[in-house]
Amino acid sequence: MKRLLMCVLAVGLLPAVAALQFDGDPQRATALRPCDADRDRGRQAESRRCYQALANSAAPALVRAEAQWALGDLRAANELFRAAAAAAPRSVQPRLRWGRLYLAAHQYAEASALFAEAQQLDANSFELQVAAAELGAQRFQGGAALEELGKLAAQQPQRAEPLLITSQLQLDAGDTAAAIDSAARALTLLESQQRTPLAALSALAAAELAAGRDPQATVDKALRFNPRYGDIHATLARTEIMRRRYREAAQWLQRAVQVEPDNWQALEELGVNQLRLGDAEGARRALERAYAGDPFSATTVNTLRVLDTLPQYTVEQSSSPPLALQLHRKESAVLQPYVEQLARQAVASFSARYGWQPKQPIRIELYPNHDDFAVRTAGLPGIGLLGVTFGDVVAMDSPSGRRAGDFHWGSTLWHELAHVFTLSATDHRVPRWLSEGLSVFEEWRTGPTPGVAIEPNVMDAWSAGKLLPVARLDEGFMRPAYEGQVQVSYAQAGLVCLFIEQRYGIDKLVALLHQYQRDTTVPAAVQAALGLSSEAFDIEFAAFMKQRFAPWAADPKRLRVQLRAAQTALEKKDWEAATRAAREAVQVLPEYTGSASGYLLLAAARLGASDKPAAIEALLAWRAAGGWDPEGQRQLVQLLSEAGGEAEALPVRVALNLVDPLAIADHQPLGEQLLKTGKPLEARREYRALLALQTQDPAAAWLGLARAEAAAGNAALARRHALQSLEIAPHFRPAQQFLLELRGEPAP
């Protein structure tokens, strides 16, 4: 399930790096206020003159720092804040404001360090607590932040900032009514205090949009206050991105830069969003403008760098179904047939299942460099993702992007393509948990690794009562409250879908998805599709879990005890004891198929006892349960071949390509077996892969290709490939014999 942990939609990524800033610090110098007023009203020239005058004045460093920041010279502001902090080693304010600069620049580690330093000077500073809560919210630590914000709001009820941050967190959690209420209360406070209402109007408009209301009146109100306030459109775009509505987001971002052409953040977001829509040229145009205004943004710089690598990729278009495969030139010849075939199977399967046909090409991008994929996805390297779906664009790691065996690229693609259908069939209204749950369910039911695969830590969470009610399952993805909850939530969502299929039938599961063809809630959708309340559903699901996982529930510690016992016995070469413990481990949780699972220990134990048939049986059971580790599969192939079971080995050989297609040694024997079993077209793919991988035995690969073409009835191509084989190796006896046979000159 490692794959599931990391395989997520882009939901929530952007708000984390581009959240609203609620900086209403009343302790900022009064000298700044006239400049702020001009800025807030959109009087750009006046505000720049005002800030410039302050920046050039003999005002304290802290004031000049604020002025430089407002002018956009972050480097000068940084130096001045540094000087202000050094000049006042016991003062909170320069550190707080300096930290806010870093917060605005998305450099959270530096902001956090400065806030921590300030906290040591005054742990009770209200402004500092607000800033820390905002940092927590931006770092996606919403659960803890909400509680803190409640206290801050109670402590200073006249301050709007805690309410504004709360509104955003409520919006993130999908509680739009509460978000509207918090934003409206903040707006009332700001208006009554005659402070700028723009942040509150943005928060309110976002909450209204998320609640399905038209935010135009709120937008108009903001623009009446400040006609150049592009941020309100950018905020609405982020709300659409939260809902994975990237086309709508693009429209808001376009409006943002129309009313405020130098809104570099909005331009950056527009560029990143155009990439989600598969529009590389549009992305580049926006990002280059953003870079011209803000060359310090890591997201802009990183994304432009990735765009610079695009000429290294090929884009293969195909129709019926429409697909566009973007693969790196160095591996496209090898990967393209496998990716295309699997994508075709997935599209056929999901079209039939979900009643939606792709209207434009589904774009599938594979990145051999994981950091390029990460930047393309989130603008920053170092994210723990394997694949992401943006509407009808799927981006993911290439098999070469990770060590062989680290992930199953075929399952990842299957998972992501399921998202394309569940998102599109509901115009992106499907909640996160259901889209992920259906993707996981499809991996298990129809994907290349059939079998319900569950990791022990998911069962631990279940035993500890940590699974969420279905109505709140999105929180497990959006606001994880404990380590590993996202992974647990993937599995729970998959199990919920599995339960619905088993208890109510697949039609009801699809009907539940289709409830989201209009705006609805989880309880309403469950009621309409399944005829029961979400609370009643939770009770039924709990009963299903108890029944399905009864062996685990009987003793939740038993699996690990038996796995350890099996491992210890294997080390002592006590094959029978290892066999007993491994078998019991399999019985306790047959869904556990990871690399330390009972199946593989059982196979090792039986091999140790020279009982190859039992080892084969264990490995076959492991595969049927969803096991896919390439070394385990290769071991199974070898054992089956030795036992004369080539027919059984063939699907295992084929399956290896969906994990490790770049392993050169697998293709030749697979090609041979495919030829022997009368599948020349599939054999041809294997020999072509060998040549694309620059096999060290190209003569044999050309001969294989020749034989495949001959078997497919392409005599002319067969002859050409035989000559290509002999061109490399003129004395290659099998190729000589094949050529002579083609010429009707059999061996004497």
Place this chain on the structure above:
Amino acid sequence: MCCLPAQAAVHVLVVSGLGGEAEYAKRFADQASHIAQASQSVAGDAQHVRLLSAEAATAAAVEQSLTSLAGTLRSGDQLIVVLIGHGSYDGSDYRYNLPGPDLTGARLVKLLDAFAPAVQQLVVVATSASGALAKPLQRAQRVVITATKSGAERNATRYASQWERALTTDAADRDKDGTVTAQEAHDFAERQVADAFKADAALATEHAQLVGDGASRIVVALLGAKALYAADAQLQVLRGEQQQVEARLDAARSRKDTMSEDAWYGALEPLLVEIAKLDQRIDAREAQLSTAGGAR
């Protein structure tokens, strides 16, 4: 497709240096032994293959062997030197770790330069830091292969084990003519080493290099039947005919760039068919000799 004159002699010196640890010592000794054994197929005479291993592999013994060979080999003869083990580089000279005093790179160059200029040399230095020797050893009529690209690549190398594989299996025989050339062996070993690092998801700590011309004309091993029955007159005639067709094939290859693809394969096919038919006769003769236990 090699090109030594029939009377040319091939002499091989294989040295296994200090292992440091028992595991390395055994590995180096085994590799050297297998390479020496495989080299007999090209040297013909077992006396032409010298193996220096373990305590016998001193710098003095290496010097003595090379000095003696320098006095023996004539123009047109071929010298193959394979050095296995650990090497080091101090920024100015390479040192081959041997029991007793190390053999320095400078001394090795001097010893090899003492051979007649027309003696074709292949020097394979499969040790760590061996890249430091590539330039000093460079000379006409000498192909130099080092396991590393510079003296700075100091980790124990994997190259020798793949060179051994290249000579002892048919995996490196890319053109499947039953002979393994230095170029084929190097291409194979280099790729295998690179793939092994890739499979381990490890940073490659060695990058082999080949310097000098003619590596594809130096045969380092003969495989299977090719190594047998060299003295059979009938086979010699057939192989002579085969060489003539191969010469025509080489001539045709030189014109490939001027031809369309169809024309090229049209021209190639009759030559390949001719070779195939000759090979059938050679195979038949070898089978006959094998059944009869014929002269080798």
